[in-house]
Amino acid sequence: MSLLRIDDVTVQFGGITAVDHASFEVEAGTVTGLIGPNGAGKTTCFNVITGLQKPTGGRVHLQGKDITRMSVHSRAHRGIGRTFQRLEAFGSLTVRGNVQVAFDIHDGVRGLLRAPAHRADALLERVGIAEYADERADAVPTGTARLLEVARALACEPRLLLLDEPSSGLDEAETEAFGQLLIELAAEGRTILMVEHDMDLVMSVCGMLHVLDFGSVIASGTPNAIRGDAKVQKAYLGYSETEHAGETTREFDEPVTAEIPAAGR
């Protein structure tokens, strides 16, 4: 049985269909990618999975249990954790303080910063930002702030971790180390579903990919299968989105010459 199953989920915002009868599964202990062009509905899918967005139709199952009507809090309690595309850390607290607060919330402790510093520091070490522990969270580089989000999510010991564009702002070496961390987390039994635009990262760490385009799942498969999929190449490469007279249309940026890169390791 898969850990997560999205069944025929649709989300409409007024006249916009952000997610259109999407179905996909995520196996336990894997790193799975949810990819697709800007506006494809990826973040909206995450919001449906975490309970922030009520779907217009369809169901969400976690370990075979229907959680479609469950609150955000109950889902978190059942082990769904996430990071946000927009950064959400407490800017006036230190990097360490932000992780301590996450531990406190997870532990159900009243009052802030009760979790011991060394517990937070171990997580900061793990995600590779220990050197920033004493800095204010609003003063660190974007990449560091993203890794802080991952550390805060990990403090809650999620079974299923949803990452929304975690690598933006990371340099090449940081991205490589981050990919390694994801592989380790999966090997320890955590399940990761990642929205990510860095195709090198996606292709090298994900065992399975689901591709969204205009809210629909247009392909599901291994990175190799997805790389060779004509529909995916058409949806993904050489197009840009432009707003024109209130309508979203796709135009060619330049001739389609790029290829989805081969797996890095």
Ligand SMILES: Nc1ncnc2c1ncn2[C@@H]1O[C@H](COP(=O)(O)OP(=O)(O)OP(=O)(O)O)[C@@H](O)[C@H]1O
């Ligand atoms: N709260 C909302 N109200 C109205 N429309 C929305 C809302 N949230 C998202 N949308 C629209 O739904 C569609 C899907 O948006 P979504 O943010 O899920 O895409 P995405 O795949 O995460 O894109 P990106 O790669 O740019 O983050 C877009 O057309 C977006 O404008």
Ligand SMILES: [Mg+2]
């Ligand atoms: Mg998004």
